[in-house]
Amino acid sequence: MSKHGFRFEMNASGTEQQCDDWDDFSDSELLDVLSETQSFESQRAPDSQVNAERSESPSVSSTSMQNCTEAASGRETVQSDEVRGLKRKSLHKDSFSPMQRFLKRHLSVTLLCDQSWCEMKTVYSLLKPHVKRNDMQRAEVQMGKDFHLSRELEIQNVVPVYIWTREEAEAIKLLNMLQMTRLLEAGECVREFPVFGVLEGVFVMGVIDELRYNQKGELVLNELKTRKHNSMPSSAQDKVNCFQADLYKLLFDGLVRGEVKKEHILDHLKLRSHQVLGAGVQAHAKNIGVHVATFEDVLDAFLVTMSCSDLPCIDLLQLEYYHQGSRGPIGTRVTPFDEAQLREDLKGYLAYWRGEREPKGVDIEEAWKCRSCLYKQTCGWTKSRSQMADQNVAGVSRNFN
Ligand code: SF4
Missing domain, CATH: 3.90.320 (Lambda Exonuclease; Chain A)
Incomplete structure (x- = not known):
């Protein structure tokens, strides 16, 4: 050609x-x-605490976000109870939409496709950009x-x-x-x-x-x-x-x-x-x-x-x-x-x-996706799903006894 x-x-x-x-x-x-994730990181770098608050997904644990911030800055962070309290208060879920929290002016087709595979995974890839970059x-x-x-x-x-x-x-x-x-x-x-x-x-x-x-x-x-x-x-x-x-x-x-x-x-x-x-x-x-x-x-x-x-x-x-x-x-x-x-x-x-709903993980029929997921160790969705499954099993065995 x-x-x-x-x-x-x-x-x-x-x-x-x-x-x-x-x-x-x-x-x-x-x-x-x-470039989106880099700009997200660089914009929060001068004041990682403030921006970390803006970045946290309502359904992702604050521990996850803390780990993310620490990893991004490359240092250990010790937070006082007072700071954690402030952080929780300002994390009211209606304060910022994910577009605002992740400092996005636009979305890419790639990101939307990623989201259609597992929305929770997309959120983690933004919270932990270093994991994705390594991958x-x-x-x-x-x-x-x-x-x-x-x-x-x-x-x-x-x-x-x-x-x-x-x-x-x-x-x-x-x-x-x-x-x-x-x-x-x-x-x-x-x-x-x-x-x-x-x-x-x-x-x-x-x-x-x-x-x-x-x-x-x-x-x-x-x-x-x-x-x-x-x-x-x-x-x-x-x-x-x-x-x-x-x-x-x-x-x-x-x-x-x-x-x-x-x-x-x-x-x-x-x-x-x-x-x-x-x-x-x-x-x-x-x-x-x-x-x-x-x-x-x-x-x-x-x-x-x-x-x-x-x-x-x-x-x-x-x-x-x-x-x-x-x-x-x-x-x-x-x-x-x-x-x-x-x-x-x-x-x-x-x-x-737009911030109209919480992020979702995969449905139970697609739980196989989690096996190869980069975020399976930290994913709150899988943990809560496992806890729910355990509770169901406990309920069934109680009924049998
Ligand atoms: S572990 Fe499963 S639910 Fe969690 S982010 Fe990965 S694919 Fe999604």
Whole structure:
């Protein structure tokens, strides 16, 4: 396959790939996930006590949060009873929504998929980001990352661009999208296509692995998954992967229908429209025929391109599974798309982020998920479920005696 394009990369680590927590390895949202957790940690670093209070999940024990804070700061913390008392008082569950507590301006598709596997696990991954970061060092994650990068480099070069502000980071993303939109319109295949939009009032971002037209002229989304085992995934994993592809379609279709507005991007992401872009970003924009000076200029150019483009909504959603060891294909699955059901599921997940309900662990029928969970030692959900099971057993034996 010949190379027909390039993608601007924000820095040397910009090609980081995501690891799906449900064990299939996917695209490049990992960078978002890591930068979110890093910014969460760095923002709480100057006053770990205050921010620890804001970060604690109402259903996660204060011991867990204390451990998290200690681990994040790398030191032992001895808390007095007085401090604990204050902490309990200020942890009124209605004080902050999880979006506020975890300092999130947006959610990623990866995080929502993670949540659909086990919500409690998602909460722990935010409370204990070091555990997740360590897990990302596994050989399988690195292999998945290499596989995705080599696939991307088959069709496009990666051009490093140094950035200094959040506006420049978002400008690079928009310039990449603008360039890929043109390529897609010309009938080329594109990879690592960012998507975003407001879903049920929350700004959601993701990265589509591949978009291309098939022989029937349908626009196809391919979500690449690499697997350690040379077999198709379990139905539970498959369900999460389908959810991911569905979310990408919802976001992409919203973009091409012109549903994403300038104020959505500026307000949700708290970006400064008049921020002047650095010479490097401006020069790279010029290379693709876009003359810009500020972030707003890039935003306008992007929105005009999207509204004038003749890109259709995505016709077909496919999951492509590859074996990590042999790099050979395992199989392809076409996923169904039921927008009404998807929005219903999404509402349920977002209710947690809005602070409308407590986080939940897995149902009893899915308790097998806990066996390989990174947080099984500390998870309050499993402990309370075991206690409940013990009480039930005790009740049954009393009835028999
Ligand atoms: S132990 Fe089970 S319930 Fe707890 S976070 Fe892990 S998967 Fe979820």
